Amino acid sequence: MNAGQNVANQSRKFKILMVCLGNICRSPTAHGVLEKLIQNKGLSKLIEVDSAGISTYHIGDHPDQRSIVAAEGRSYSLEEQVARQVRANDFQEFDYVLAMDVDNLHHLESAAPSGCKAKVQLLLSFSNDAIESVPDPYVGDAEPGFEKVLDLVEDACQCLLEELQRELPNTKTEQ
Ligand code: 4NP
Secondary structure, three states: OOOHHHHHHOOOOOOEEEEEEEOHHHHHHHHHHHHHHHHHOOOOOOOOEEEEOOOOOOOOOOOOOHHHHHHHOOOOOOOOOOEEOOOOOHHOOOOOEEEEOOOHHHHHHHHHOOOOOOEEHHHHHHOOOOOOOOOOOOOOOHHHHHHHHHHHHHHHHHHHHHHHHOOOOOOOOOO
């Protein structure tokens, strides 16, 4: 079943979960970027985004200040987000569970119940770039790492939303 059939059969939102290790840098960035693109296209009633982490390290924390500042520089707001861990139910509730890197993907593939509803794949599988993983910017204070996260995530989220608009009924807008 493709994404369009999935939504055409029911009146609920199409749901996308962004996942990284800590849920304080990469997945909140992907969450904030895709949410804004969805808002800009007037599709918030049809498509919903959330994010979560593989680990328990930062449950209850707001995103890393460096991610917040980098995102603000491109007019994305992340500060309201609160980190949580991936739950078993996410694989039934979400249509796409999108991993930021290959380690996250392997973890999610092991955790996903067989026959679950969610498609589990890399966010960058939607990208124009050949890179598979969004590099982890957390360790060290290399600010360019946070800009690179935004570059990769913006491109992939744009491509993801274009694909959804091709597949999902009622989501086509003026480009
Ligand atoms: P994220 O980055 O997975 O993009 O949120 C990290 C955040 C925290 C840690 C590792 C990566 N940590 O080890 O605490």
